[in-house]
Amino acid sequence: MAVIEVERLTRSYRSRTGTFRRRIAVVEALRGVSFSVEPGELFGLLGPNGAGKTTMIKVLTTLLLPTSGSARVLDYDVRRQARHIRGRIGYVFGGDRGLYDRLSALDNLRYFADLYRVPPRKRVARIESLLELVELKGRERERVETYSRGMKQRLHIARGLLHDPEILFLDEPTIGLDPLGARELRQTISGLHDAGKTIVLTTHYMYEADALCQRIAVIANGSFVATGTPSDLKAVVGDHTIIEIETFGIPDQLIERLRTIPGVRSIGVETRDLAQVLLVQSAVGADVVRSLLNELVDVQTGKVVTREPTLEDAYVELVKSA
Numbered sequence: 001m002a003v004i005e006v007e008r009l010t011r012s013y014r015s016r017t018g019t020f021r022r023r024i025a026v027v028e029a030l031r032g033v034s035f036s037v038e039p040g041e042l043f044g045l046l047g048p049n050g051a052g053k054t055t056m057i058k059v060l061t062t063l064l065l066p067t068s069g070s071a072r073v074l075d076y077d078v079r080r081q082a083r084h085i086r087g088r089i090g091y092v093f094g095g096d097r098g099l100y101d102r103l104s105a106l107d108n109l110r111y112f113a114d115l116y117r118v119p120p121r122k123r124v125a126r127i128e129s130l131l132e133l134v135e136l137k138g139r140e141r142e143r144v145e146t147y148s149r150g151m152k153q154r155l156h157i158a159r160g161l162l163h164d165p166e167i168l169f170l171d172e173p174t175i176g177l178d179p180l181g182a183r184e185l186r187q188t189i190s191g192l193h194d195a196g197k198t199i200v201l202t203t204h205y206m207y208e209a210d211a212l213c214q215r216i217a218v219i220a221n222g223s224f225v226a227t228g229t230p231s232d233l234k235a236v237v238g239d240h241t242i243i244e245i246e247t248f249g250i251p252d253q254l255i256e257r258l259r260t261i262p263g264v265r266s267i268g269v270e271t272r273d274l275a276q277v278l279l280v281q282s283a284v285g286a287d288v289v290r291s292l293l294n295e296l297v298d299v300q301t302g303k304v305v306t307r308e309p310t311l312e313d314a315y316v317e318l319v320k321s322a
């Protein structure tokens, strides 16, 4: 049985805008999404900023009511049975809030264990094993304010797990971490998943979704544009070849012209140092390289590389058509 079941879920926000003519603006943050998560799964919601990821997590953790459609968590309805859900899930939102900086990690966990009503006789052992799990053992008596962001984020996860929830929701857990901190945190998340925990994670990093998740839903503008395993998603661009061309000072009109070359599916532009790197998705492989380079005779170019598509390319393709 699925532990999360979402059907045609929508959620809009109403806000007032305009200083002179007050009017109500409606933002449709979720526009009818459906999916389910199986026990023990590590499910990823991948999408750009503003896609609706946090809104989705807030609905599932009963912090926001849906506008329409249905969402069930552990077979309870998020509207009518929120109380039953809350005690059985944990969540960690990105950012620094929610820990007492002047206290040690140990005192933070003791405080929250009390708040979450962890039975007193289980407390010591639970805190001990969580410190072990998030690799803060040995540092637990130091004040949280002396911790790196990565350590704080791992402590957040320990806090979210104190009451031994069946599902853990992680909203952009590695945001703002340095690469090493992010890697350690991903190891922690992987370890949790190996230990059998169901995890729903949001991210806007393709690499992270690819490295961690068994299944990914790609979300853009409040709608799912694809759901599948990382290799399913890569298959979206499977019959494409990616041609990367380093250019310097390429005019926008020229990029527009390149887009019209037969065989060119799409062109993304990435700035790397002084270069604008054209990421050309082509359906017919290297045949278009010559046509592209012919158009580029008057532009300074550098490296030209032809490669297999990655999950990131699939993501660009999917989000583009959303």
Ligand SMILES: Nc1ncnc2c1ncn2[C@@H]1O[C@H](COP(=O)(O)OP(=O)(O)O)[C@@H](O)[C@H]1O
Pocket (backbone or CB within 6 Å): 013, 014, 015, 027, 028, 029, 047, 048, 049, 050, 051, 052, 053, 054, 055, 056
């Ligand atoms: N409290 C709010 N009031 C109005 N609009 C909001 C509110 N929260 C989010 N939104 C809007 O809803 C959309 C989805 O936001 P969010 O779920 O935070 O996306 P994500 O987490 O993927 O970046 C965005 O357009 C955002 O501006």
Ligand SMILES: [Mg+2]
Pocket (backbone or CB within 6 Å): 053, 054, 055, 171, 172
């Ligand atoms: Mg968000």
